[in-house]
Each structure stands twice: as C-alpha cells, then as structure tokens.
Amino acid sequence: MNSDDPRAQRTRARLKAAVLELALQQELGTITMSALAKRAEVNRATVYLHYSDVDSLVTDAMEDTVAAVARAAALCPLDAPRGRAPGPLVELFEQVAANGQLYRRMLGPHGSARFGARMRERLTAELARRFADGRRPPGWEDVPVGMHAAYLAGALVGVIAHWVADGGSAEEAALAFWRLFRTGCQAAAG
Known part of the structure; x- marks a missing residue:
C-alpha cells in the first residue's frame, strides 16, 4: 500500500x-x-x-496533539519566576485540557502503553534538542542531556496523567508542575 x-x-x-x-x-x-x-x-x-491493532491506530491519531504538547514543552523559558507558570507551559496544559477525555482514556489504567511511550519519546526528543542548543537549566552539566530530557519528559507525562484523572484547571496544573520543575533545578544547582 x-x-x-x-x-x-x-x-x-x-x-x-x-x-x-x-x-x-x-x-x-x-x-x-x-x-x-x-x-x-x-x-x-x-x-x-x-x-x-487499536493501540497503533490511536497512537497515530493522537500524533499531532502529542507533537503540539512537545513543542510547547520545549518553548518553556527556564528563568520564569517560581510563582508564575511560563506561558508555553500553561498553553501545553490547555492543549491537554482541550482533549482531556482522550488523555484520560489514553493515559488511564486501561489506556495505551504505546501512546504514553510515544508521548515520552516526543517530549524527550524536543527537550534534548533544546538542551543541545544550549538552553538547559544550570546545574545539570554532570547529567547526560538525553537522560535529563527523559527525566523531565517522564515527569511531565506522569503529572499530565495524574492531572487529567483528578481534574483541576490548566493554570493550576501548569503552576504545580513549574514549581516542581523549578525546585528540581534549584536542587541541582546546589
């Protein structure tokens, strides 16, 4: 074909x-x-x-949405204050919220393992590309770029899965993730 x-x-x-x-x-x-x-x-x-199978179809069907989430994650400025989530991060959570029921199904207990893996892969690739371009938070020089990107991608997918299951506003979820992320960056910087 x-x-x-x-x-x-x-x-x-x-x-x-x-x-x-x-x-x-x-x-x-x-x-x-x-x-x-x-x-x-x-x-x-x-x-x-x-x-x-259904899993490969659903993963393909969600590809554009996953790509948009990955692009928004990679645009997130690393120097925004802890008390206000950066605009691209809020946009990312708003994009997920717009498809909240689908994300609940995809990332829930009866969801698609392939979809979750694809989402982590895309996020990891976008973040690794950003980090390789020199846009990486300070204090992580002793961690390989790919591993750092994978860590953040996994954390973000985990937070998204938890958030779509429990509910709440996109702004609140973005701010909570940002605070977790910023705290991790500050701990790494020493």
Missing part, C-alpha cells in the same frame, strides 16, 4: 477520526477492529491493511 496515495490518506483519516470518536465513548480496551471499521465505513480488512 502506498501511503502517499490520496485514497489511503483519506482512509487513514477516517480511521483516526473513528478511533477518537470511539475513545470518547468507551475504554480503549473495549474498542474492536470491527467497531472501527463500522464507524469509519470501511471493511475490517481495510482497517488491518492500515493498522495492526
């Missing part, structure tokens, strides 16, 4: 829309390939032609 074929692209777009619609209605583990085919108005063999 040629992924550049407009028909394949349209089919994939329909499948992505279908899985996101179903994920808003039910737990990921209960979504079947048959239900996806019916919702996307394709036959079941077509679903398997494009995706091996």
Whole structure:
C-alpha cells in the first residue's frame, strides 16, 4: 500500500477520526477492529491493511496533539519566576485540557502503553534538542542531556496523567508542575 496515495490518506483519516470518536465513548480496551471499521465505513480488512491493532491506530491519531504538547514543552523559558507558570507551559496544559477525555482514556489504567511511550519519546526528543542548543537549566552539566530530557519528559507525562484523572484547571496544573520543575533545578544547582 502506498501511503502517499490520496485514497489511503483519506482512509487513514477516517480511521483516526473513528478511533477518537470511539475513545470518547468507551475504554480503549473495549474498542474492536470491527467497531472501527463500522464507524469509519470501511471493511475490517481495510482497517488491518492500515493498522495492526487499536493501540497503533490511536497512537497515530493522537500524533499531532502529542507533537503540539512537545513543542510547547520545549518553548518553556527556564528563568520564569517560581510563582508564575511560563506561558508555553500553561498553553501545553490547555492543549491537554482541550482533549482531556482522550488523555484520560489514553493515559488511564486501561489506556495505551504505546501512546504514553510515544508521548515520552516526543517530549524527550524536543527537550534534548533544546538542551543541545544550549538552553538547559544550570546545574545539570554532570547529567547526560538525553537522560535529563527523559527525566523531565517522564515527569511531565506522569503529572499530565495524574492531572487529567483528578481534574483541576490548566493554570493550576501548569503552576504545580513549574514549581516542581523549578525546585528540581534549584536542587541541582546546589
């Protein structure tokens, strides 16, 4: 199958829309390939032609959202005061809030391990790129850039998963994460 074929692209777009619609209605583990085919108005063999399982489809469907979250995380200024979350961090949490039900399903106990891993990978890559460009908080010189980026990405995904499960405003969540992050930076700086 040629992924550049407009028909394949349209089919994939329909499948992505279908899985996101179903994920808003039910737990990921209960979504079947048959239900996806019916919702996307394709036959079941077509679903398997494009995706091996629901997890790979849902991860692909959320890719643009994950990329936006990763970009916002990488834009976060490191010198903002502890008492006010930086704008890009608030924007990141607002983007997650806009898709809160999906994130609850994706990162919840019956969610997608592949999605959580993909989110950490994208965040790690964006942060590592930023750190390699010299935009890294002081005091972490003795920690490899990739490991530092992975640590922050894991922490951010963990905070997002906790926050979407428990609720609260995007501003409050961004400020709480920022305070945790800033405290970690200050401890590293000695």
